[in-house]
Amino acid sequence: MLPEMPSTSQLYKAQVYRRQYNQMYTGGGPLIEKLKEMYKYLIDLFHIPILNFFGYYGAGIQIPVFPANLEIKKCDEVVVFSREPIDDDQMKYILGEMITKKLNLHLPNYSNFPWESTRFSMDCLNLQLDSKWVSREMFLSLKCPKICMKGFTSLTSKDVRDFINQWFNSNDTRLETLLVDLKFDEEPEPVDLSDFNPQPWDPVLRGQYYDKNRAGKLFGGMDIIRKDGRFATFRQSSRSIDFFVWKNTLQVENN
Numbered sequence: 722m723l724p725e726m727p728s729t730s731q732l733y734k735a736q737v738y739r740r741q742y743n744q745m746y747t748g749g750g751p752l753i754e755k756l757k758e759m760y761k762y763l764i765d766l767f768h769i770p771i772l773n774f775f776g777y778y779g780a781g782i783q784i785p786v787f788p789a790n791l792e793i794k795k796c797d798e799v800v801v802f803s804r805e806p807i808d809d810d811q812m813k814y815i816l817g818e819m820i821t822k823k824l825n826l827h828l829p830n831y832s833n834f835p836w837e838s839t840r841f842s843m844d845c846l847n848l849q850l851d852s853k854w855v856s857r858e859m860f861l862s863l864k865c866p867k868i869c870m871k872g873f874t875s876l877t878s879k880d881v882r883d884f885i886n887q888w889f890n891s892n893d894t895r896l897e898t899l900l901v902d903l904k905f906d907e908e909p910e911p912v913d914l915s916d917f918n919p920q921p922w923d924p925v926l927r928g929q930y931y932d933k934n935r936a937g938k939l940f941g942g943m944d945i946i947r948k949d950g951r952f953a954t955f956r957q958s959s960r961s962i963d964f965f966v967w968k969n970t971l972q973v974e975n976n
Contacts, residue, residue, distance in 0.1 A: 753790050760791045771796040779804030789814035798823040806830055823847070841865055848872075853904075860884065866897045876903050878910045881962050885955070888966075889917055889947055899964035909960050919943035919955065939965060 764771075774796050778785045788799065789811055799821045801807070806828065815824075823845040830851055841859075845867040848855065853875045860870075860880055870876065881901060888896055903909045922942055942956035942963070950970035956963045 757791050773798045775800045777802045787811045795820040800825040802827045866895045869900045871902050874902050876901055878912045882912045896966050901962050903960040917945045919945055
């Protein structure tokens with residue numbers, strides 16, 4: 722016996738349910754609106770700011786919620802993990818509309834993101850997996866104390882050299898760390914430091930590690946001393962480059 726065919730009313734209900742589900746899944750449905758209302762109610766009730774936004778998007782996440790869905794404009798830290806590229810409008814909101822001190826993006830296969838220019842000035846910029854959408858111009862305009870770009874990037878040895886040259890010929894006191902990987906589709910060249918009069922590591926000037934947490938093992942690196950006494954240590958290992966600016970100047974240490 723053949724199974725009974727669904728009635729017209731049953732098919733209509735199924736279509737309505739599927740449409741409602743798809744609306745919720747894409748972030749435009751009633752559940753998202755309820756979450757936004759709840760968020761605004763709690764913010765108004767307790768008068769508290771949002772300190773952290775953590776978003777994970779991938780397998781098992783049926784209704785992704787982005788900062789734009791809740792109209793979050795400001796928070797101390799934004800962390801986004803995704804197993805696949807997220808919507809361009811969501812990326813534009815995070816990069817162009819939000820004010821945050823720390824931005825952490827773990828996004829694979831995002832090299833075609835159509836973002837022509839932006840100026841990052843948060844305290845910490847951490848881009849993992851794929852940040853090839855960051856152009857040379859964007860990289861050289863970064864004004865972040867802590868910069869980390871690991872995985873797939875579009876950076877060359879010359880880009881990093883020019884970034885260091887900007888710092889060397891400036892009075893910038895904000896830069897602390899630069900940790901980057903060079904692009905994979907070209908054989909990396911050693912960064913030319915000859916214009917900066919680099920000096921081999923001197924244990925009198927600095928220790929083996931950048932901080933007490935033993936971050937940045939810089940034994941074997943080259944020290945670069947700026948005219949104002951601020952100095953940094955450069956270390957290149959294959960495609961990875963570490964650049965640490967020390968907190969004290971030579972004048973302070975020599976007194």
